[in-house]
Amino acid sequence: MKTMRALLATFLFLAPLAVFCGEERAVLLIHGGAGVRRADLEEEREAAVRAVLEEALRAGHAVLLGGGSSLDAVERAIVVMEDAPEFNAGRGSALNSEGVVEMDASIMDGGDFLAGAVAGVVEVRNPIVLARRVMTETPHVLLIGEGAGRLAREQGLVFEAPEWFVMPRQQERLEREKRRSGAANPAAGEPAARMGTVGAAALDATGRLAAGTSTGGMANKRPGRVGDSPLIGAGTYAENGVCGVSCTGHGEYFIRGVLAHEVAALMKHGGRDVAAAAREAIHGQLEERGGTGGMIALDAEGRVGIAFNTEGMYHGWITEAGEVRIEIFDQ
Numbered sequence: 379m380k381t382m383r384a385l386l387a388t389f390l391f392l393a394p395l396a397v398f399c400g401e402e403r404a405v406l407l408i409h410g411g412a413g414v415r416r417a418d419l420e421e422e423r424e425a426a427v428r429a430v431l432e433e434a435l436r437a438g439h440a441v442l443l444g445g446g447s448s449l450d451a452v453e454r455a456i457v458v459m460e461d462a463p464e465f466n467a468g469r470g471s472a473l474n475s476e477g478v479v480e481m482d483a484s485i486m487d488g489g490d491f492l493a494g495a496v497a498g499v500v501e502v503r504n505p506i507v508l509a510r511r512v513m514t515e516t517p518h519v520l521l522i523g524e525g526a527g528r529l530a531r532e533q534g535l536v537f538e539a540p541e542w543f544v545m546p547r548q549q550e551r552l553e554r555e556k557r558r559s560g561a562a563n564p565a566a567g568e569p570a571a572r573m574g575t576v577g578a579a580a581l582d583a584t585g586r587l588a589a590g591t592s593t594g595g596m597a598n599k600r601p602g603r604v605g606d607s608p609l610i611g612a613g614t615y616a617e618n619g620v621c622g623v624s625c626t627g628h629g630e631y632f633i634r635g636v637l638a639h640e641v642a643a644l645m646k647h648g649g650r651d652v653a654a655a656a657r658e659a660i661h662g663q664l665e666e667r668g669g670t671g672g673m674i675a676l677d678a679e680g681r682v683g684i685a686f687n688t689e690g691m692y693h694g695w696i697t698e699a700g701e702v703r704i705e706i707f708d709q
Contacts, residue, residue, distance in 0.1 A: 403680020627671010
């Protein structure tokens with residue numbers, strides 16, 4: 379059995395993954411979370427998800443075409459996904475064990491290594507916007523809870539009533555998780571309850587890389603639980619000349635492995651290309667530790683690396699010329 383697992387791991391590692399869209403490099407790469415299953419994906423929902431992913435890609439691409447930075451494009455693309463109820467970020471976020479939406483987000487500029495993040499925020503419509511304000515308007519990297527909310531008010535960001543964030547499918551998921559795991563053991567249920575994070579990585583005309591991630595976290599999580607999404611190096615990482623990375627999945631495993639940064643390390647110190655590095659991080663390190671999830675990675679030449687060990691992960695990219703590709707089950 380061990381031999382078979384080793385052979386499978388070798389095959390997965392060697393399988394081609396890098397994508398170079400003809401002669402056109404990708405300039406924006408996004409994901410809408412791992413964990414989707416074919417049996418659960420209804421045609422209407424798939425169409426809605428694909429529509430939002432394309433909207434996010436085109437919105438970010440428009441920013442780049444207008445001379446905006448990779449950081450601007452990442453923020454804009456994620457805002458589109460946060461506003462859409464189809465994803466576990468912003469509106470549509472997972473509910474904690476008390477039925478409350480607590481959101482996390484982070485963003486990083488690969489040029490100067492500045493980053494901003496928020497955790498456990500409530501009622502802020504777009505946590506990714508607040509994460510960027512942490513980066514630009516404070517000397518800090520991470521603000522949590524009420525402190526983050528106070529900055530959002532000072533900056534005049536948009537707030538929504540708690541019920542605006544709550545979608546029926548997330549209420550149903552919380553009920554299923556409570557029945558499955560018991561209220562005394564939050565977040566011990568199905569892997570799909572840990573998925574759905576959104577993220578983006580972008581490359582602008584100056585060669586600058588950026589990445590960002592936003593999530594509502596795990597269904598039935600304990601109040602105050604924070605995953606990898608707002609942690610630089612674990613869920614988000616960007617470094618000019620190397621890559622921009624955003625992760626999705628069971629955050630505790632990504633935190634322990636510092637997996638977003640691991641992709642950059644494998645590229646810089648291990649000689650891997652972006653595809654091989656993403657694949658090794660997910661099908662090697664994450665799987666060896668028992669974790670599930672996925673990641674997107676964009677390198678300095680516009681090549682993309684996509685890896686996930688769940689059945690599917692919403693993801694897509696757009697080239698300089700505006701060619702869009704959206705996938706769910708292929709990698």
